[in-house]
Amino acid sequence: MKQNFGKRLLGALAAGFVTLILCGPISGIRLDGYEFESQFKIPLLFAAAVTLLRLLSDFIPWERVQADSGELQPGPERFGALSRTAFALAIFLVAASLPLMGSKYLLSISIVALIYVLLGLGLNVVVGFAGLLDLGFVGFFAVGAYGYALGAKYLGLGFWGALPAAALTAGLFGAILGFPVLRMHGDYLAIVTLGFGEIIRLVLNNWLDFTGGPNGVDAPPPTFLGWEFKRSATQGGTPFHEVFHLDYSPLYLDSFVYLALLSVVGLSIYGVSRLRRMPIGRAWEALREDEIACRSLGLNHVAIKLSAFSIGASIGGLAGVFFAAYQGFVSPVSFTFFESALVLAIVVLGGMGSLVGVVLAALFLTLLPELLREFSDYRILVFGIAMVLIMIWRPRGLIRMRRPYFPQEGA
Amino acid sequence: MYVLGQQLVNGLVLGATYGLIAVGYTMVYGIIGMINFAHGDVYMLSAYLTAIALAVLSYWGLHSPWLLIVISLLFAMALTSLIGVVIERLAYRPLRKANRLAPLISAIGVSLILQNYVQLSQGARNQGVPTLIDGAFRFGNEQHFFQVTYNQLLIVVVAFFSMLGLNLLVSYTALGRACRATQQDREMAQILGIPADRVIAAVFAMGAAMAAVAGVLITLNYGSFDFSIGFVTGIKAFTAAVLGGIGSLPGAMLGGILLGLAESLFSGFVNSDYKDVFAFALLVSILIFRPSGLLGKPVVEKV
Numbered sequence: 001m002k003q004n005f006g007k008r009l010l011g012a013l014a015a016g017f018v019t020l021i022l023c024g025p026i027s028g029i030r031l032d033g034y035e036f037e038s039q040f041k042i043p044l045l046f047a048a049a050v051t052l053l054r055l056l057s058d059f060i061p062w063e064r065v066q067a068d069s070g071e072l073q074p075g076p077e078r079f080g081a082l083s084r085t086a087f088a089l090a091i092f093l094v095a096a097s098l099p100l101m102g103s104k105y106l107l108s109i110s111i112v113a114l115i116y117v118l119l120g121l122g123l124n125v126v127v128g129f130a131g132l133l134d135l136g137f138v139g140f141f142a143v144g145a146y147g148y149a150l151g152a153k154y155l156g157l158g159f160w161g162a163l164p165a166a167a168l169t170a171g172l173f174g175a176i177l178g179f180p181v182l183r184m185h186g187d188y189l190a191i192v193t194l195g196f197g198e199i200i201r202l203v204l205n206n207w208l209d210f211t212g213g214p215n216g217v218d219a220p221p222p223t224f225l226g227w228e229f230k231r232s233a234t235q236g237g238t239p240f241h242e243v244f245h246l247d248y249s250p251l252y253l254d255s256f257v258y259l260a261l262l263s264v265v266g267l268s269i270y271g272v273s274r275l276r277r278m279p280i281g282r283a284w285e286a287l288r289e290d291e292i293a294c295r296s297l298g299l300n301h302v303a304i305k306l307s308a309f310s311i312g313a314s315i316g317g318l319a320g321v322f323f324a325a326y327q328g329f330v331s332p333v334s335f336t337f338f339e340s341a342l343v344l345a346i347v348v349l350g351g352m353g354s355l356v357g358v359v360l361a362a363l364f365l366t367l368l369p370e371l372l373r374e375f376s377d378y379r380i381l382v383f384g385i386a387m388v389l390i391m392i393w394r395p396r397g398l399i400r401m402r403r404p405y406f407p408q409e410g411a
Numbered sequence: 412m413y414v415l416g417q418q419l420v421n422g423l424v425l426g427a428t429y430g431l432i433a434v435g436y437t438m439v440y441g442i443i444g445m446i447n448f449a450h451g452d453v454y455m456l457s458a459y460l461t462a463i464a465l466a467v468l469s470y471w472g473l474h475s476p477w478l479l480i481v482i483s484l485l486f487a488m489a490l491t492s493l494i495g496v497v498i499e500r501l502a503y504r505p506l507r508k509a510n511r512l513a514p515l516i517s518a519i520g521v522s523l524i525l526q527n528y529v530q531l532s533q534g535a536r537n538q539g540v541p542t543l544i545d546g547a548f549r550f551g552n553e554q555h556f557f558q559v560t561y562n563q564l565l566i567v568v569v570a571f572f573s574m575l576g577l578n579l580l581v582s583y584t585a586l587g588r589a590c591r592a593t594q595q596d597r598e599m600a601q602i603l604g605i606p607a608d609r610v611i612a613a614v615f616a617m618g619a620a621m622a623a624v625a626g627v628l629i630t631l632n633y634g635s636f637d638f639s640i641g642f643v644t645g646i647k648a649f650t651a652a653v654l655g656g657i658g659s660l661p662g663a664m665l666g667g668i669l670l671g672l673a674e675s676l677f678s679g680f681v682n683s684d685y686k687d688v689f690a691f692a693l694l695v696s697i698l699i700f701r702p703s704g705l706l707g708k709p710v711v712e713k714v
Contacts (some may be wrong), residue, residue: 022494025463026456027532036466042532133512135519180699186511187446188698191649195695198646199688206684337642341519348516380527387520391513392505 008055016051020044092266099255107254111326113366114261115319120346120362121268121355122315127344128353129281130308131288133190135340136177136197140170140313142335144320146204146211149219149330159222162321163264170317171310178309182302197340205332216331219324221253222260254326261322268315273355275311284308285353338380345383351396416550417557418679419672424563424632426671427570431625432648433655433663434577435495435618441658442594442614443507448518449498451645452525453491453619457626458636459529460487462540476543480565480631487623495619496612504608522641529638539635566628573624574664577617581660590614594658643687647674650694656704665705 023043029036098110119141126134144166151157151165177196181189204211211217275281283304286294295301324330342365350361365383369376432454439447464483473479502521506514547560581587592600593610601607629644630636647670655666673693678686697704 018493018497022490022497025460025490026529029463029467031459031462031466031533031538036463036470131512133515180695184698184702187515188702190512190515191446191646191653192695192698194646195691195698199691199695202685202688202691206688338523341523344516344519377531378527380523381531384520384523384527387523388502388517391509391517391520392502395509395513 012051012054015054016047019050020047023047092262095262096259099251099258104251104254107251107258109367109370111254111258111261111322113363114258114265115323115326116343116346116366117265117359117362118261118268118319118322119316119343120350120358121265121272122312122319123343123347124312124350124353124355124358125272125275125284125315126308126312127347128351128358129276129284129288130305131284131352132305132308133187133193134309134312135190135194135337135344136200137193137312137316137343138335138337138339139177139197139200140173140316141320141323141339142200142204142330142332143170143173143313144317145219145324145330145334146217146320147317148321148324149217150211152220153217159220159321159325162325163318166317166321167314168317170320171314173317174310174313175306177313178306182305194337194340197335198337201332201335204335212331214332216329216333218329219327221328222257222325257322257326264318264322268318269355269359272315280304280307342383345387348387348390351394413551413555413557414679418675420557420559420563421679422672422675423668424566424671425675426651426668427567427664428625428629428667429644429648429651429671430664430667431570431573431621431628432644433652433667434574434621434660436649436652437655437657437659437663438590438614438618440652442590442597442611443503443514444511445503445514446518446649447503447615447618448515448645449502449521449525450618450622451641451643451648452522453495453498453641454622454626454644454648455636455638455641456494456525456529457487457491457623458630458640459533459538459638460490460623461627461630462538462636465540465543479543480627484569484624484627487627488620491619491623491626492616495615499612499615504611526638526641533638535638537635537637540630542634543631560632562632566632569624569628573621574660577621578660580617586610586613646694647690650690650697653694653697653702653704656706659704659706662704662706669705 020043023046024040027042027046028040029038099107119137122140123134123137126132126137147166147169148157148159148162151162157165177193181192184192205214207213276284283294283299284307286297286299287301287304287308291301294304323334327334346361346365347358349365350357350359369379432450435450435453436447439445439450461483464486465479468479468482473482498521502517503514506517544561544565547558548564549556549558551557581590589600589605589610590613592603592605593607597607600610648667651666651670652663653666654670655662655664670690670693674686674690677689681689
């Protein structure tokens with residue numbers, strides 16, 4: 001203990017007093033029309049909690065909590081390539097057997113969680129690998145989702161055609177967005193991308209003739225080899241369950257979306273982890289650590305930035321297709337800045353650049369509110385607090401990225 | 412003709428409020444080089460504080476509109492500056508030495524916290540305040556006229572004097588000198604005995620107080636608000652700050668008024684559905700083509 005107890009108590013009381021002043025009006029007086037009702041218990045509770053936390057905080061060994069800010073050192077893998085592949089396959093198989101549990105609820109929350117995993121993977125390429133803070137990532141998600149819904153409406157595009165088409169379109173959007181921001185970095189880049197994301201959403205919201213405006217567009221449910229997942233087929237189609245002489249179950253559609261999504265997530269994880277070890281991935285990291293040094297080493301920053309933007313964007317686009325196909329409906333409400341912030345929270349929380357971290361954080365952030373239903377109102381509050389705390393204490397995220405390591409031969 | 416006059420008046424009023432909020436962005440960016448993403452939500456908080464002050468004061472039997480306005484203005488300014496200081500202390504100061512993205516991400520976190528906190532404590536629905544000042548000056552005849560409401564006049568006058576006061580504060584007081592010194596070279600200022608941390612806290616307080624002035628004025632004028640108004644207004648105010656040249660106080664006001672006029676004319680004569688698109692497009696194009704703004708100095712990148 002550096003200070004004596006009296007001083008610490010005084011500091012804690014001061015903190016509590018400030019809390020009381022700050023929270024008093026907003027928490028203590030609830031507006032009701034032009035009238036109000038007072039509830040002074042809440043700010044008093046806040047103040048007491050802050051005082052107590054401040055007192056207790058002296059017992060936390062801050063030096064140990066904060067010991068994380070060091071450089072990333074490449075180190076040898078903990079597991080051999082074979083056991084890692086086996087482990088990944090085992091996880092994939094376990095995850096793929098989820099539809100056998102036969103629970104629609106479980107399937108639907110898993111689909112939502114996997115969509116966020118995919119979004120997190122996409123943003124991780126841009127923010128985590130290349131260090132380009134993209135606050136408009138939801139724009140590419142919207143491009144994918146609307147690409148499927150509008151493609152089906154105007155061009156008769158099917159689910160399987162939409163997947164590559166949306167990935168390409170979103171990737172193209174990423175590159176288009178990337179071009180003007182080549183000269184920028186840091187926070188100006190963040191604001192420009194935020195502007196682009198909002199422009200995409202506002203155009204979708206206002207272009208009534210083409211996108212249906214705030215009313216949204218219907219997206220057709222996906223088909224498998226042309227077989228539909230409906231009780232009775234629409235004109236000229238064949239339902240899936242009749243082909244295999246099964247009884248109809250509404251679970252088939254969800255299971256199908258889930259399995260397709262799981263495969264895409266698996267492929268993306270594989271692809272991204274390969275990319276990271278390739279020259280392009282190392283160039284991304286070089287750009288993130290120091291742009292000037294990176295360019296002075298002769299790396300082409302145009303190619304590096306554009307590839308990061310377009311690869312990240314196409315993964316976001318894929319997530320959008322699944323979102324539209326699963327919801328059966330898209331509207332601009334789903335693509336607000338908040339979604340971008342949520343995906344950013346996933347990447348930041350998981351550890352920028354760490355694939356395992358991002359996957360775990362996405363699952364955690366989407367499944368936790370489901371498990372704690374009573375607290376789901378506080379979800380955003382918790383995200384916000386987590387973002388601030390992680391930045392202060394573990395800026396590399398909960399799970400630190402591992403640098404690819406290449407042992408020296410013959411050393 | 413009268414439509415043009417009306418749009419110009421509206422634009423000027425809108426621009427004055429953008430300018431007030433932009434001051435917070437521009438001062439903070441000038442001194443520590445970060446975009447205070449939560450600034451828009453500080454403005455949102457001040458709208459709530461105004462409504463709360465008005466409700467409580469009229470419950471206590473105070474009905475003189477001028478007294479109500481002055482007291483709630485002072486109340487909102489005091490509390491929001493304190494909030495600004497606390498936010499800086501808790502969320503940004505520990506990140507002073509971190510890389511440039513860390514404070515921005517932390518600020519997004521703060522913005523989420525403030526929005527959700529207000530939503531949880533006050534509910535998600537629209538809130539409102541009663542009309543305190545009624546009436547307007549009219550120009551033109553019975554059919555064709557444009558008007559300047561007393562509220563709008565109040566906004567322009569109060570905004571003008573707040574900006575004037577802030578400018579005097581920054582130009583002529585010891586604190587203002589310390590601010591400018593810290594902005595030019597923080598390390599050197601510290602060596603010369605200027606408590607940089609306290610100066611930065613003071614800058615946050617000033618920025619938040621200006622946002623509070625805007626919050627009170629806008630709330631009195633429009634009468635309704637909810638917990639999410641901070642985002643779009645904040646981005647537009649940031650656009651104003653960038654347009655004027657970030658880091659420059661007169662630039663913030665000029666940028667605010669230009670943006671307000673442009674937005675107002677665009678929504679009056681082109682398309683009011685796309686006015687936000689217009690503002691965002693303006694933001695993006697300024698950042699791309701002239702990131703130093705109208706009155707700002709170009710940034711030279713040093714190794």
